[in-house]
Amino acid sequence: MDIWFDLAKEIDALTASAAVEMEEFDESFAPDTRMADPRFGDYQVNGVLPYAKSNRTNPRALAEKLVARLRGAGIDPEYLELTIAGPGFINFTFTPRFLTDWLKRYASGEALREAASALRGGRRTVVDFPSANTAKQPHIGHLRPMVIGESVARLLEFCGAQTVRDNHLGDWGTNFGTLIMKIKQDGIRLEDLGADALPLLDRLYKEGSQLERDNPELRDISRAELVKLQNSDPENTAIWQTIVDISKKAFERIFAEMDVRTDVTLGESFYRDKVQRVYDELIEIGLAEESDGALVVWHDEVPRFSRDNERPNPFNIRKKDGASNYASTDLATVLYRLDEFQAEEIIYLTDSRQRDHFQQLFLTTRKWFEKTGRPLPDLHHVWWGAILGPDKKPFKTKSGEAVQLRELLDEARSRAFAVVTEKSPGLPESERRAIAESVGISAVKYADLSSNRTQDYVFSWERLLSFDGNTAPYLLYAVARIHSIFSKLDGGKDGTDEAAASPVETETEIALARKLIGFVSVLKQAASDLRPHFICTYLFELAGTFSSFYNADRVLVDDAPTRARRLMLCRRTLLILETGLRLLGITPLKRM
RNA sequence: GCACCUAUAGUUCAAUGGAUAGAACACCGGCCUCCGGAGCCGGCGAUCUGGGUUCGACUCCCGGUGGGUGCACCA
Incomplete structure (x- = not known):
């Protein structure tokens, strides 16, 4: 079994082609593959339910048959587990081995970009x-x-x-x-x-x-x-x-x-x-x-x-x-x-x-x-939709004029400078200025992107510059923190070989790895709906999943395979966070 | 007047017709000699209203209510 990139698409195709060969299904069957709640698996195929309903058969029994067929159709049990739940949901769960191999396969920005480029393959778009x-x-x-x-x-x-x-x-x-x-x-x-x-x-x-x-x-x-x-x-x-x-x-x-x-x-x-x-x-x-x-x-x-x-x-x-x-x-x-x-x-x-x-x-x-x-x-x-002020009315100056962009950006910079100075008083002023420049502008952009664009949103300096919650400063901090892990290791080199990394093992490692491979589906959704907030939500969740992992599993341990895989998880989290931020038009920082 | 958009915890936001509606802030309570405490774990708490369709509805349809926007020689 290959290390698929577009997991939902592959599962969908595999399921559809398995069904085609079965007398229980006709062409009207659509697998309806989607991301699943992590409690149930990574992806789920729900199409058996409506199909069984319209064909007056038992959905659970039908799902059993489809799963039996899928097991014989090229699904490697070392990589992918299938289970049936409830009335006939089919759950697909990737194994720790697959997760680890996926992370090794898509190890760089170039690898991701190359794989992703098939999604819109050269389409001429104005x-x-x-x-x-x-x-x-x-x-x-x-x-x-x-x-x-x-x-x-x-x-x-x-x-x-x-x-x-x-x-x-x-x-x-x-x-x-x-x-x-x-x-x-x-x-x-x-x-x-x-x-x-x-x-x-x-x-x-x-x-x-x-x-x-x-x-x-x-x-x-x-x-x-x-x-x-x-x-x-x-x-x-x-x-x-x-x-x-x-x-x-x-x-x-x-x-x-x-x-x-x-x-x-x-x-x-x-x-x-x-x-x-x-x-x-x-x-x-x-x-x-x-x-x-x-x-x-x-x-x-x-x-x-x-x-x-x-x-x-x-x-x-x-x-x-x-x-x-x-x-x-x-x-x-x-x-x-x-x-x-x-x-x-x-x-x-x-x-x-x-x-x-x-x-x-x-x-x-x-x-x-x-x-x-x-x-x-x-x-x-x-x-x-519109940008609203604290009073839920279109954001205006006190005198009722449109807020000048120049003034907005200047205020973002100066407010960010105050925050950075409070958090990192030890940094030289020139660096604090540079960080504030980036944090301030990024925060304004992120606030604009993080909610569903078709909705109005309420503009609040306090919230968009907060280091807690779904904000640019929080994500930029998460990135900087991971950078610091590597900067401490032997002048930036971690001295480990990713090939030596053993399969993810602890609950928190597995949760993080699963979150990471979910990037592709989120990317597809954001690109097909042209809604960047899907990326924002995902990055925020990823940063949270990483925090849980980092808190629970010590990275710099003596055991080489463990250390290698945990460093790989850090590196890949960094990669996806930075890739995602760039997709939002935000340039990540190494230090803040 | 007609049309379109919209209504989710106290607040700000999520949830391609799928399983127990998720977060964050605030509030309450825990953890840790903590690789950046700007941390981790837990608790409290919500689908405007009335019908309908569906195996299944925050989501789709119809009727209300509240908010926003648009309705030719502006872009």
């Missing part, structure tokens, strides 16, 4: 994030797209996807009309602004919008400025370009601090000459039609997008003044990603408020590509 805005200072609303997007991209890449990380910059919207109007009205010379340009632009836009609310006739001026921009008017284009450059620089600084990487930045403006083709095609195939002067797509089969609604909500792909909007550019973007990147999958990361937009985008794209004979990439919208 990850659309973090889609920053222009003319706006980075604020807390930009946190989740960066943090969740980076982690999702890393998860996919670890699983072997070939990704293009595309920062789909919001650089072509109606807001430029307002902004240009205000800039001209105030006679502002952007080239004189220097370093404080972005906060000023942010303010100008807010003031401009307010002016429009007070004087509706200004909206026509703004609209005219936007149309001029879209028609390549040199003056407006120059203003626009300056604004975009200022914004990009500010965001690039934040990306660097947050360790967010994108491959390309193809903003909405990039598609300005590509929307006409979309209009033409959608009109030609009869998908788009005029409504109140705008060009729209109705999806009558979905009640809330249908034309006979009380409050109609069509997919508006061209405004009545002829200008494009984000629906136009998003459609052009899908086509570009298909033509240029041969995208097989596109993943969009935005907050929950854009769910309707993406649903309409996906419906429209599907009909459009079907009619024109194009392959349809898998389209996914990865969305999330």
Whole structure:
């Protein structure tokens, strides 16, 4: 029997093929393999229960037969034990020998990555994030797209996807009309602004919008400025370009601090000459039609997008003044990603408020590509809930403004510095600063990742910087602690040979080994649901399982095989913890 | 008004239709001459409400209640 990597998949396949050869089963049988409660085993096959029910046979007896067949079908009893429980659950438990061999087989980051790369084997995937805005200072609303997007991209890449990380910059919207109007009205010379340009632009836009609310006739001026921009008017284009450059620089600084990487930045403006083709095609195939002067797509089969609604909500792909909007550019973007990147999958990361937009985008794209004979990439919208303050309302400053990202990160650093100084007063200040930098940013990221993204979560400095509980500091500490075990051994070398390690033996060793091999299933789940919190939950549990082991079983003992296997468990825990943290976009520390 | 999301211990979060609903914080009680005490072990304590489907429901369906969000020319 091989040392399987994807254990659930192998068990599922083995069970299915055993059943195929039995007259008691037909094709409708699905093993339904899943991770089991450790009390019962490592994996469980539950599919016998519903199958027996629909075929009116005794599930327990059926399970007995299936297990007998499996025992004769290549399952090595030295590696894997099968038992039946209750009404017909089949439990699979890997033996200490298998656990130990698995740990020896998947011994490095490279080995894990290589094995995992089969999960998405080269799939060409565009990850659309973090889609920053222009003319706006980075604020807390930009946190989740960066943090969740980076982690999702890393998860996919670890699983072997070939990704293009595309920062789909919001650089072509109606807001430029307002902004240009205000800039001209105030006679502002952007080239004189220097370093404080972005906060000023942010303010100008807010003031401009307010002016429009007070004087509706200004909206026509703004609209005219936007149309001029879209028609390549040199003056407006120059203003626009300056604004975009200022914004990009500010965001690039934040990306660097947050360790967010994108491959390309193809903003909405990039598609300005590509929307006409979309209009033409959608009109030609009869998908788009005029409504109140705008060009729209109705999806009558979905009640809330249908034309006979009380409050109609069509997919508006061209405004009545002829200008494009984000629906136009998003459609052009899908086509570009298909033509240029041969995208097989596109993943969009935005907050929950854009769910309707993406649903309409996906419906429209599907009909459009079907009619024109194009392959349809898998389209996914990865969305999330809001960050709430202690009062359970959206997290804001005391004056009701959005919290600036710069201020948030600075506060994370200074709070982390205070904590690190309290815990490790002996370290030199420069090192405490460096640790605080990492702990602070990691803590903010981890808080954002550790709960199910579709839920709102409550932001609390105290909790996210705590060294107890499911937090970044706790996990970073667990990593540092294991590093220290090895740094004490002969200058970092443990002087033992893993091949000499005997099979895991004590209850706590076995529990830890089983937890470690469970990483693969968790990785798969996180990558297929695009939910990083599965990784967080797992790492936190792993750290706890390790603590129990480390407390119960002394590592540095004289007996060589025992010492070797316990050191191997330490090394592998470290490997999985560090691998997992990196998948979250967090760089582990060696000392803290 | 219509639609979507959501409701789990005192609090913050888990739980691909599976076995006794898990953690952490807080609270209470134990352990250890402890390889980093930023430790280990245990206790207390919860599925908003009413129906339904299912061998099996926190999970799926229907009706309430509370909270959030969205409803074309903003992105």
